[in-house]
Amino acid sequence: MKLSNEIKHIFNAISQTKVGYIPRDGQLIMSNQIANMLEQRESKVITIEGGTGCGKSLGYLIPTIQKMLQHNQNSTEQLSVVIATANVALQQQLIHSELPILEKAGLNFNVALAAGRGRYFCLSNAIKSLENTNFDTRETQLIEELIVKQGNENWDGLKDNLIDDNPILEQTWPKVSAQNVQCKKCPNHDNCPLIKARKAIDKANVIVANHALVWSDLTENRILPAPDKTIYVFDECHHIPKSFRDSLHKSLKLSSFAKLFEKDASDTTSIITSVVNMDEATPYISANEISLLMTNMKDGLRTLKNYAVFMIQQQQTINQSELVNVQFLEQDIDIQIRFEIDQRITPTIAQIIHHLESAIRWLNQQKKLSEQVKKELLKAMSLLRSMQQAYDTFVMLTQVDSTTPIAKWIANKSTHTIDPIFNSVYIETGHFLKENLFDKSHATILTSATLRTLGTFDRYLTQVGLTFKNTQLLCIQSPFNYKDNAILNITNSMPIPNLQNEKEHTESIVKKIKTDFKHHLGGLLLFSSKRQMSAFIEWLGDDILNHCKLQYTDSRQNLIARHKQDIDQGKKSLLIGCQSLSEGLDLPGEYLTYVGIAKIPFGDISSPIDNAEAFYCRKNNGNPFKDIMLPDACSRLIQSTGRLIRTMECKGSLAIYDSRLVNKQYGQLLLNTLPSYRVQVS
Ligand code: SF4
Incomplete structure (x- = not known):
């Protein structure tokens, strides 16, 4: 049977096994395009921008897994699907929510999680650590608890699956993790969580991993199947340029x-x-x-x-x-x-x-x-x-x-x-990716909610070493009604947020936030630099500061948990941080009805990497502002504003405290690429 027909059957089966499920148009389009690419083999890569809420996960899981199963039935060469994400939350969602839907619909495959060694508990290391007399009693107690927990088999040894309420877990973990240990001839080999997990990968044909693990696997520890026997899916692939460069x-x-x-x-x-x-x-x-x-x-x-x-x-x-x-x-x-x-x-x-x-x-x-x-x-x-x-x-x-x-x-x-x-x-790592991954892979699917910048895929494709000739491109609209559900406020009268005006600009955000956040329970305020964030906090009155959860004062996971807890209890809570706080943040409904952005998030001009990239761009007769800074700012702005509307029911307000959005020509370009929020300039 043709892959596209099989996909139709699977969607029908899901509709019958999952209560209330109706396939979304975006999912069907995405599945069929991927199936086409996998069948026709005219190109090995497809790059898909799938707007938030279009149902990307099922859209890529169904065609890739079905293609792999179909291929493996008819061939001695076995294929696997490796799904790489940028964060643990999405891995958990795939393993515990999305993949079981496919299993219930009758697809027969083996799943395993591939996590880095540092995320696993090492029994030998833990036992050795107990010999260390310099540990305080709380650390010793925690290590003993972890040994018992793992022995009782009610924990798989993964740090992510521990309830992270022990304040000394972070400091103790490196001493008991499997990072940098020599496993050969280890007496605990048979009971070791890492070894069990690695064996599960050998038996699996669907492997959930993260981007960094795929990069290290390309060069060192080969725990994943070889690229030519793998259909890769990179979800949240907008992280690839940075995460791959970081790996080098x-x-x-x-x-x-x-x-x-x-x-x-x-x-x-x-x-x-x-x-x-x-x-x-x-x-x-x-x-x-x-x-x-x-x-x-x-x-x-x-x-x-x-x-x-x-x-x-x-x-x-x-x-x-x-x-x-x-x-x-x-x-x-x-x-x-x-x-x-x-x-x-x-x-x-x-x-x-x-x-x-x-x-x-x-x-x-x-x-x-x-x-x-x-x-x-x-x-x-x-x-x-x-x-x-x-x-x-x-x-x-x-x-x-x-x-x-x-x-x-x-x-x-x-x-x-x-x-x-x-x-x-x-600086340019695209050709490494192309040669070592895209060209060698059986096929690769790249997908994210934000890939186009200033309306085109140009910047992204350059960064990952692809061209219009070697990847298919697809855009799927978000089903959300941004116009009716979100309002974007831009204050025209604020000082231009450059370095000279930073003090005045920060003071005006301090004043504005009092009215802008007044009628909301859950909010997020993002700065482009730690410096401005610190100044803002210093000048903020206690009335608002008491509601704030500040990045860099606690782990991200704890900040979000505390934020949700306050909202659940009907209290106000405002998360304050820089761009990294907003990445992958998924707080639907009342958890987030206000998002404030201090200024257009241009890159950090003091970063040696950005500086070198601009230098070589100029050397090649390019324009760093037009070719790099503006597209990158556009991508960050879409990502940050995208935190507000996460479901069909979400409603709220955005505020960008940067008058350049309305007073500069490039500001208009940026506004035009944002989802169709109702814009209000005051
Ligand atoms: S096999 Fe390796 S990771 Fe597992 S307990 Fe032994 S040393 Fe630690």
């Missing part, structure tokens, strides 16, 4: 790395001596050779630090601030720094890596290892990771003839001392 960001705090070679490098020396010299396949390294490696590293890092500190001090004088970034643009990396890295540091790290790698390989091949050797092996692996991270950062910093521009900078994030952090990150 190399960063190295010089002081932490240098510690490995300080105090006569006793730890590092002993690891190399003990582990490397166990390896019969590697030539023995004499104490003299090791000492030479250590001296080389110490001297190289000391010289490097001196150069970096000097440059940071110069920048501090210019900026009149301790927290600075020394960015390398026109002249690339400083010549003295390059010389030190190229001539001394990277060759020495390469030698250490070579010795450690061959020794670890040899030890891993041995059938039996004593407890002592196992401990040494773990230390050696951790040392190897540090060396590799440093090597990658230094190599990228000194890379000159790359066709891909790289943002390179030294940061100082400390106010009481100068502690250089070396950073490098590729």
Whole structure:
């Protein structure tokens, strides 16, 4: 039977098994377009902007899973579907709500969640932690509780499935998580939540993951099926450009790395001596050779630090601030720094890596290892990771003839001392995605409520390395009645929100919020910078401040829980934060009837990455404002305003405290791309 006919049958079956369900037009269009793409194979990628409420999840789940099942019935080569989301809430929704709907409708598939190691409880780590006498009794008690909980099998070991009401969970979790542990020959292997979860992935043909896990899987731990055997769905795919770029960001705090070679490098020396010299396949390294490696590293890092500190001090004088970034643009990396890295540091790290790698390989091949050797092996692996991270950062910093521009900078994030952090990150990452994911995948579906900026897909496609030729495009309107249910207020008389006017602008928001939020229970106020948010809070009277839940004072999860609790009790609650607070925020009905936005969310001009992107845009005869800043601001504005109307029943008010929306030509462009809110200018 044709896939499109099978899809029709599945929608009918859902209508019969799910009370009150009527397929939405958007869902049907989306399913059929995806089915077409999967059948015709004219392109491997489809990019879909599906307005909020159009029913995206079922729209992509039905065709992809049915196609996979159909294919697997007729072929020895088995396909899987990997659905990657940007947040845990959507993963939970898929696993507990949407996928069971398909199972009830008769589709027969195996689901598994693929989460990063750090989200799993490690029993061995927990037992080892209890030996630590430095823990306070509350920590010890929590670890004991977690061990019992996991043993009783009423918890799957995932941090997300713990009731997060223990105030010390966040500080304790890294000590009991499965991040950075060596699982080979672990006595708790059979009862381990991580191992059980990984086995479930091997048996599954529908895997729910997050974007970051897919990126790391492309390069390192292969726990997901190979791309050519996978139909990928990236939900909330507007996050991809940033999350993929972040995954390629190399960063190295010089002081932490240098510690490995300080105090006569006793730890590092002993690891190399003990582990490397166990390896019969590697030539023995004499104490003299090791000492030479250590001296080389110490001297190289000391010289490097001196150069970096000097440059940071110069920048501090210019900026009149301790927290600075020394960015390398026109002249690339400083010549003295390059010389030190190229001539001394990277060759020495390469030698250490070579010795450690061959020794670890040899030890891993041995059938039996004593407890002592196992401990040494773990230390050696951790040392190897540090060396590799440093090597990658230094190599990228000194890379000159790359066709891909790289943002390179030294940061100082400390106010009481100068502690250089070396950073490098590729600016354009689209071609990596195209070559390593889209081209290799069986098929990819990209979807989000917000992809077009200023009315086109251009900016998004450039960022992810696609063109109109290699992806199909589809837009599905939101079914919500924005015109009748939401009013957008723009105050024309407020000071222009630039840096010079920031104080006056902030003061006028303080005045406006009193009237704008007066008749609402639940609200959200968003700032473009922490600086303006802090000033606003300082000047806000206690009458409103008492209702506020402030970002950076509590975890996001707790803030939202407290906000909902207050609304449920009929109390007012105003969430205040920056853009990141609004991402993925889903507070329907009374939980959110007011959304305020301090100003058009242009990017952070002090960010070295944004700065480098603008530099290379100009170099290629582009216009950074038109080509980057405005489309990105448009995307953020649509995302932020989109928090207000989440269901057919939602109603409320938006306020944007930025007169440029009505007084500047680009403001009009931005207004035209927002949903059709009723606009009121006062
Ligand atoms: S198998 Fe690995 S994650 Fe599991 S308990 Fe052992 S060391 Fe921890």
